[in-house]
Amino acid sequence: MLIALIIFGVVIVTAIVTVWLTMMFLFPKEFRPVKLSEREKITLEQKISRLDTTGISDRVGRENKKTKPEKPVKPEKYSEEGAAREIRFTEREINGLIANNTDLASRLAIELSDDLASAKLLIPMEPDFPIVGGKTLKITAGLELKYVNGKPVIALRGVSLMGVPMPNAWLGNLKNVDLVKEFGSEAGFWKFFSEGIEYIRVKDGKITVRLRE
Template sequence: MLPSVSSPRAAQKGFTGMQVLLLLLVTVIITVGVSFLVIRTYIFPKPLTPVTLNGKEAQKLEIKLQQLGWQGGSQTHAKSTNQELTPEPYRESDAKRQVSFSEKEVNSIIGRSPDFAHRVAIDFSDNLASAKILVPIPQDFPIMAGEILRVNAGLDIHLDKNHRPVVALVGVSLMGVPIPNAWLGNMKNVNLVSEFGDRGFWNTFADGVEDIQIRDGELYIKLRQ
């Protein structure tokens, strides 16, 4: 019986030298690309781009701010000053106690401050307010002096069963890495209003708010009488 002769294709096993070289080259390119993306995104992030509003959006925001007693730019301030000089009877309406700000409007307000315009961005989703903050490291700091540190944080904001505001820290991450609860003083998922509501800011805040909601892309607040 004659021995079987295998075909050249069947006898060939594994990769050729050229295929191995190409695989190594592709692996190096992917590794360099991923490393560059991680460094640019988390370790040395670019400054944030401030949010700007068009004319109609800016006018709508100014009306809301005036409703809260916040004067806007010079032109708006001049108009408001003229209106304030006109005597008129005092009135209260339930509609004026309700105000809502879109995510874009809140970020545009932040963008007015030179200190925060390129460093802070806010996101609204259901019951969650998230913040992206770029923190500059002091020049005299021993590590990464002068660089920018990326911090992300989330707050759970809603009303409890007693219609009292709940503001709780969901978490904080540093360069994309979540910080342990122990390092945050075990403050994760703790209602700041009930924890510190017996005095100071949180108590005043809770007493003055009848309703507060974080919706997808919107903050809604209704003040008490």
């Protein structure tokens, strides 16, 4: 009788732990957005200012509010002299920019590792949706990014739904396929895209992209 009670207790505890882990894994809660330090905000703002010369964008970290320029925009002569062709962002800077978007702040996060950009997206389901109504689904994906033999390499590593990797057939058989090599020989987006990239690298939580003239 004692052994039966022990076994019964173990089964109950195991069931509770399994359900708890399943709920945490399949239906995660919103995660905390990245909050940049003041020094990181200044650095990111300087990078953005090199790309945005209108002078009317909000400071990084402020709430998204529509602002009006103090003065009308003045016409100016187009020039590429001194223009920055290299773009560099850290993982924290990217997530800081995402956090500034109130709709995605606690639902989307990007991770940068060697030659890989990974994304995690949480999607809240409508309450009346079958089975998973009112829950939050987790989608993760990985994209290989690197530069080899004078050309960018962009390949989908995979997509997972609720921790379950999707079959390659469901992804159009594009898993681990170099999209530039596969479609870059034909006139179209990937050909034009690759010809405009001089260098791309993802390493140590940073991404660097250099554009051609």
